[in-house]
Amino acid sequence: MGLCGLAIVYASMGIGMVLLARVYAMIPLEQDSEFGDFDHALGMRYGASTFFFVMAAATIIIGYVALFSKKENTRKATSRLLAFLLQPWITFAVITIGVLWYLQLSNSDGDIAAFFASLQGIDVNTVVGQAHYEYIMRGTPYFEFMMVAAGLGLITPFAMYSNDMLLTVNDAFLIGKKRKILGPVERLHNQACQGLVGTAIACALFAAGSIAIGYFLGTGIDVLWPLFNLREYKVLVEVAPSILGSIGIFLAIASILHRIRPKQRFVRKMSWIAFIAELCIPIYGWFFALTLYKDLRLEKLENDQASSKI
């Protein structure tokens, strides 16, 4: 069922790409501008969305085989295959290619562009060569790649957890032949700690996003109205990041303490507060909070049982 959930998340992201493409197509697009080519809208609608739908289908099909195949070797092999697909390497690869294309377009006579253009026999130091290479780069799906990377980035926590669980179920591991396979409880504890770090990172990203939106508004570009009003830019630049940053730091400290001293009374209290803080972060916070809750509950049970033995 967890893998079904992941497939739903992928499929939802596919729908999200279609919606994003729809909104993109509604914005006046001036071809000369860096994101003004209408092909990007089509690329997102048909290309980026297809990628996520394929990932959803792959998760279901490979996951089904990995869980229900009668042959252990098949289960292990498909677990490793799916885990391989769910690792963030695709995100890194896609964002790297997308950004490289974009950098070459936005700075078509720069060093990066000059290097790659020379591989194609184009000299960007000439006016004609530069115009030609710009034209080639304009035709690359850099925006679609960036959007796919952003979508994958949003799914990463769920994909990583799923991957982890699948490998655990089949006693498999992605890289290497042998390593210590953690038990479910230890794995849950690790996930709870990772979740705290993940939420701390989410806080940092939200804080950065708040500053970016505030700065954006502060320059007078209020395309986010009515979500944010122009006059709120100082709150977004100064107040919201401070709060989010403080929560993030608290969660990071809680994560360290929860990992090394999970049973200490003070740490447990801190972890419960962290649990509440996590709940404040939509979707991701809830996702991680649930893991933390289960972990704290198991530890409580363990403590109780240890006390009763005494």
Added chain:
Amino acid sequence: MEKTTNRRDIARVEPYKAFFLAMVIASSSFAGTFLYLAISEMTRPLIATSHYHFNIQFEGLDETSMNEIVNNSVIPLLQMYSRHPAWKANIEFQGLMLEWMNRLGNTTRKTNVTLPNNAGTLENQNGIDLLRYLVARGQIQLIVVQYSDALAIAYPYIDFFKSINYTRQLLRDLDIINATSTSGVSHVVLLQEGQFALGSSRLVADFQKPTGSPAYDTFLTTRETLSFYGVENRAGLYTYEIGGEQVYVLPYHPVPMLEGGAEHHLLWFFDGEYVNDGRGPTWTESGYIDYGDEAAYIGFNEEKQTNHERQLEDLEQMGDVFMTLDEWVAYMISHGDVQPLGKWVPETHWAIYRHHSSFVWMSDTRGNTPYDDNEILARCYETHQMLLATEVMLNYSRSLAAIDATTYRSLFSNMTRAWLNLALAEVSDSTGIKPSTFEGEDAIRNLNNAISNASYVRSFVINATPGLNDTINVMHGAIQILPSNLGTPNPLVVNGSAVNFTTTGVASIGDLGQVGIQTMNNDSFGITRMRVETAWDPTLNGTEYYSVLSNFPRTNTSAFTEKWSYITFTGDFSTIQYSPCFWENLSVQITRADYNADTPDSYNDWSADRYDNFEIYMPLPNGLIYSTNMHCAIVKNCTSTHLCAKWNTRDVRFMQTKTLSNLNPAGETWNFFVMLDVNISQAIAFANLVNTNAPLRVHEGI
């Protein structure tokens, strides 16, 4: 069933349960959010509007540039629309564009139009014919208001009126509107460079369709403008009433919005040239094209336009309904998405936040024109006064039957030409962001043409009117022309004056009571005590005031570390009254605390490279700003100083970032009038007497 409490049992299942529940949360949140968005997207009507802005004065009156804008940008766009009969759009440009397209006639790019329903083709349509056809077909609706893309909010209403009046006649002459159909021109007003003034409501009564409904009653502005001034109630359309006229305010936004129950978005809202212009070295599908290095000249880049056309085709397939702005306004009214604006929105210009609104036309931050904005604006204002007085004189002469009707019409057409020259000089490009050398020179050239046309009329009228001829040419006397309605039986005073501004002594800043003055980069400063004397206006007669004169030398030399200049009036300006643009006889009262705060700062608080706060700049076309709490008025003499005012609770500052003073090497003498213990009516009357309707003294040679 007994609850499992054994750790091993729990450990075996709990992590998986946790994972399962967490994934349920994640997947249901994601799926719920995106499905909700998808369903709401698919079920709402999708409506698109557009306003392509074209400016044929992009390079002043350079004919090559004007021809290329018509041939390589406007006509190809019209051709695109002619291929898609279901598409509708608004195209905005000035009257001069129509005049120029008509003048080009059959020399323009030609078009064969395939008529709908296999009704044949229209062969070889030239630009103006194609435009006329698409307008008649209901596809293209024009937004044509002024003759020139003038900086209307800086000048008196009469300049705006004359420009619009001529344009309406031009529209009739070109058969774009006629006695039975005026739908080819929108009743929505869009002015170049984001100019917005609620005072435009004055057009409602002055320009009407044959049916009696207003020719203009809706004014476009950006959401940003409303947001800047704290209009936070959400509506697709707003109403506001001023001067007894109700108008609509139609905000637009670059991204799709939910308005009138529909998803509304813009197909285009900025320069129409950007749809298809080719500039500089370019690579296209067919290979390398060099459209030329000159920024002034543009080619037709078919690939760019195809990008736009494909986008619109795609939207059409998505079920998008393309509406004209008139249809969109009617749609929102019928769907009830209309609310009162709720508060006064001061006049704006450009993107209010990024470019500091009217401050852009009162400065020379990045441009390379030899003129600073102030001297262009002040000269335009001076020419306005001259033209107005000359027309008064012409009508006076005609009322005495000193000139016959035919001659009058001829001279009146000279005056019309003069007003159009003035409109061309007032074009917003001659000041503001990055004015080029030729733009300042264009403005001065057009002003000289206006003055020349008016001088011809004045000389003719003087020679043809016995009383005037005797006074000026024979007795070498003078007359005073009074555009103000002061209650005089006669708009001309021969060998005398109905209005005198008399110096009564020398004064100092200490005499100004609660009003303080600070200056920067001036080399002289003086205050004189004065009195206005006019037997014709008892409310003003005998009113004392102070004239503040300060000379600002050129700051474009190394002697000045700080290039900018200012004069600041300090005091209680928390609540002010001023005459809104186009309504010189009215006033509105506003309180600074009702708008977003401008944090305390030094003069250099405007910066293009960092986020900024809420500065309010006011054009003040009749020069007046009145402190309600101090009962005092600051009036700029707009023929010497037509800088905008930066308004804050404790000060009003007039400034420009650099004084170039190309017209006078000695610099610029800025003149302000300070009136103490006066009421708003007196202040308005005085401001209009010295600025909007200033009397003109005519003697031999002038």
